[in-house]
Amino acid sequence: MKGRIEAALTEALTRMTRTECPPKLAGALHHAVFPGGNRLRPTLCLATAQAIGEQNPTLVDAAATALEMLHCASLVHDDLPAFDDSPLRRGRPSVHVAFGEAVAVLAGDALIIGAFETLALSAAATPALLGPLTRVLARAAGAPFGMCGGQAWESEPGVELARYHRAKTASMFEAATMAGAIAAGHDGEPWRELGRYVGEAYQVADDIKDRIGGEELGKPSGRDDAKDRPSAVRMLGLDAARDLLTRHARRAAESIPACAGREALVARIDGMLRAFN
Amino acid sequence: MKGRIEAALTEALTRMTRTECPPKLAGALHHAVFPGGNRLRPTLCLATAQAIGEQNPTLVDAAATALEMLHCASLVHDDLPAFDDSPLRRGRPSVHVAFGEAVAVLAGDALIIGAFETLALSAAATPALLGPLTRVLARAAGAPFGMCGGQAWESEPGVELARYHRAKTASMFEAATMAGAIAAGHDGEPWRELGRYVGEAYQVADDIKDRIGGEELGKPSGRDDAKDRPSAVRMLGLDAARDLLTRHARRAAESIPACAGREALVARIDGMLRAFN
Numbered sequence: 301m302k303g304r305i306e307a308a309l310t311e312a313l314t315r316m317t318r319t320e321c322p323p324k325l326a327g328a329l330h331h332a333v334f335p336g337g338n339r340l341r342p343t344l345c346l347a348t349a350q351a352i353g354e355q356n357p358t359l360v361d362a363a364a365t366a367l368e369m370l371h372c373a374s375l376v377h378d379d380l381p382a383f384d385d386s387p388l389r390r391g392r393p394s395v396h397v398a399f400g401e402a403v404a405v406l407a408g409d410a411l412i413i414g415a416f417e418t419l420a421l422s423a424a425a426t427p428a429l430l431g432p433l434t435r436v437l438a439r440a441a442g443a444p445f446g447m448c449g450g451q452a453w454e455s456e457p458g459v460e461l462a463r464y465h466r467a468k469t470a471s472m473f474e475a476a477t478m479a480g481a482i483a484a485g486h487d488g489e490p491w492r493e494l495g496r497y498v499g500e501a502y503q504v505a506d507d508i509k510d511r512i513g514g515e516e517l518g519k520p521s522g523r524d525d526a527k528d529r530p531s532a533v534r535m536l537g538l539d540a541a542r543d544l545l546t547r548h549a550r551r552a553a554e555s556i557p558a559c560a561g562r563e564a565l566v567a568r569i570d571g572m573l574r575a576f577n
Numbered sequence: 578m579k580g581r582i583e584a585a586l587t588e589a590l591t592r593m594t595r596t597e598c599p600p601k602l603a604g605a606l607h608h609a610v611f612p613g614g615n616r617l618r619p620t621l622c623l624a625t626a627q628a629i630g631e632q633n634p635t636l637v638d639a640a641a642t643a644l645e646m647l648h649c650a651s652l653v654h655d656d657l658p659a660f661d662d663s664p665l666r667r668g669r670p671s672v673h674v675a676f677g678e679a680v681a682v683l684a685g686d687a688l689i690i691g692a693f694e695t696l697a698l699s700a701a702a703t704p705a706l707l708g709p710l711t712r713v714l715a716r717a718a719g720a721p722f723g724m725c726g727g728q729a730w731e732s733e734p735g736v737e738l739a740r741y742h743r744a745k746t747a748s749m750f751e752a753a754t755m756a757g758a759i760a761a762g763h764d765g766e767p768w769r770e771l772g773r774y775v776g777e778a779y780q781v782a783d784d785i786k787d788r789i790g791g792e793e794l795g796k797p798s799g800r801d802d803a804k805d806r807p808s809a810v811r812m813l814g815l816d817a818a819r820d821l822l823t824r825h826a827r828r829a830a831e832s833i834p835a836c837a838g839r840e841a842l843v844a845r846i847d848g849m850l851r852a853f854n
Contacts, residue, residue, distance in 0.1 A: 321729075322730045412689050413720075416711055417716070420708045420715065427708055430711070431704055434696070435694060438691070444598035455677060
């Protein structure tokens with residue numbers, strides 16, 4: 301599955317960085333996407349489509365690619381000095397350190413646009429699915445319910461933790477399972493809960509790692525405290541946060557709808573969640 | 578036509594800033610879009626659709642709205658300290674001055690995402706047109722051929738003027754006429770030249786205004802020189818730039834395909850181009 305995701309991402313990035321692309325922007329786009337992290341969102345999208353019984357592999361690949369491009373765009377912008385001011389991402393210089401702030405902003409913008417373009421270029425054979433897919437991804441990435449909304453809560457004096465996590469992180473995991481189902485020709489709604497609980501588990505795990513040290517993430521720890529950012533650990537304490545993670549993981553497995561590949565998907569999700577811990 | 582564009586933009590922005598939206602982000606989104614400038618791109622889109630004989634008014638409105646949202650996003654990001662560092666836009670504080678840099682980056686991101694969402698939400702009755710529309714707008718806004726590509730040339734040591742202008746500015750005017758035609762149920766390609774020449778005329782007019790003073794734009798003049806940015810005036814001189822503007826205007830009028838409302842559109846384009854001067 302990993303090879304399939306990398307191949308689809310490579311195709312999309314090649315399209316965007318062909319000869320007419322300004323060299324620094326082309327470099328920044330590649331740097332933002334390769335080498336990747338754990339590619340959780342596209343993996344969840346593909347795993348869902350495969351569990352259902354995959355139709356339209358071209359469109360499933362496009363949905364997985366678009367999810368990862370939107371995610372990478374959010375990391376590039378999130379690392380900027382006005383946000384986390386992170387000099388490192390995955391152990392390498394972040395995009396604005398390597399290519400400058402202006403090019404980093406543009407690379408994020410181009411990745412967002414490229415995500416929707418990738419969907420549209422791959423939907424020629426299945427035009428009726430493009431609208432639902434675009435709506436699911438846009439809702440998860442934009443305002444008010446998606447990543448942009450979630451990130452913007454960090455600029456407000458107070459926010460309810462659940463709403464913040466849901467918008468900033470869980471929304472894209474919801475979109476991953478729903479987009480996998482839609483691209484495979486099925487209704488996305490029954491798959492929302494799976495994505496939501498995997499996403500919430502991931503966010504709590506991330507908060508725990510922020511507290512206990514995130515060397516394997518290639519970024520410094522203690523940022524939530526330093527930035528006075530809402531965090532499950534800060535609000536509940538470490539033990540209660542670990543309990544919450546376990547509950548989310550159980551709910552994720554329970555939520556998986558009946559389908560041909562249910563057992564395999566339960567095992568795959570379980571492996572994914574163990575890797576968070 | 579102006580009232581129709583403002584109504585469609587208001588609907589899209591209301592959707593994005595409903596109660597769950599963080600207040601600063603909601604404020605920044607409104608500030609970025611209202612009150613607008615001359616709404617050239619959506620006007621050109623609607624004028625094209627009307628000249629052809631308008632079908633699918635909901636989709637035409639969505640295309641016009643999406644064009645303006647992408648344009649406003651580019652202005653918000655272009656005003657950031659890492660780019661033009663403009664404290665003013667249309668005579669008011671720019672978005673990052675009024676709401677902070679982080680919220681300005683997110684507002685631009687959310688407008689880009691909202692543009693594609695608006696198209697997808699309005700294409701339920703005409704699903705076959707969503708793919709072509711999305712592709713045209715994404716190409717015009719993204720990399721390598723659209724605004725992101727064009728802006729990124731400003732971070733390179735050298736660039737051919739025509740390529741820079743085409744990507745940064747003319748691409749969105751091309752998209753305006755093509756999207757108007759596509760949304761109205763016609764082929765977009767015959768309308769590309771009209772958009773291209775209107776866009777190139779606009780860019781040359783903008784370069785001339787930058788040199789002779791742009792008080793009516795609500796922004797300072799002489800920025801192209803200060804930023805060492807490619808400009809028709811800097812490369813050709815003021816007189817030759819004015820000749821080029823006249824040639825682009827004539828080509829724009831000549832390029833309009835035969836259609837029911839051709840005469841009215843010729844007059845409308847002529848008025849638009851006179852307003853540039």
